[in-house]
Amino acid sequence: MWALRAAAAAAWVNGLGFGAYDLFPIRALAAGEPVPVVVSGFPVYGGGPFEGVGVPTTMPLLVTFLVVCVLEVAAGVLLWMRRRSGAVLFVVSAVPGAVFWWGFALPFGWVLAAVGLVLVAWGRPALLPSSST
DSSP: OHHHHHHHHHHHHHHHHHHHHHHHHHHHHHTTOOOOBOTTSOBTTOSSHHHHTTOOOOHHHHHHHHHHHHHHHHHHHHHHTTBHHHHHHHHHHHHHHHHHHHHTTOHHHHHHHHHHHHHHHHHGGGOBOSSOO
């Protein structure tokens, strides 16, 4: 069961960390401003491989990423409760998450997702059915 709790924590760190940070460029674009630049000099969720292949950072792109982050948080809640649906949601949300981690050049998303996937596989025997009928 500890593996599922650790996988839930990985999902929460990914979802909350990237999701909360996503609110800054969403607010900026909604106000007609450019994507903000962080202390390191890189634009927040801009200037990565997406833009390198001609996909600019837009409101729909950022909102879609925020939805993926919310799904990761929901997967974490369900994993904490040992629900199979949490494991499925974690795996399913990792796929679009991977596209965004690549496109926005976010290296830690990959690491947390990989660790979380291993932990979900390890904790699979402890999963409960998703519905209590």
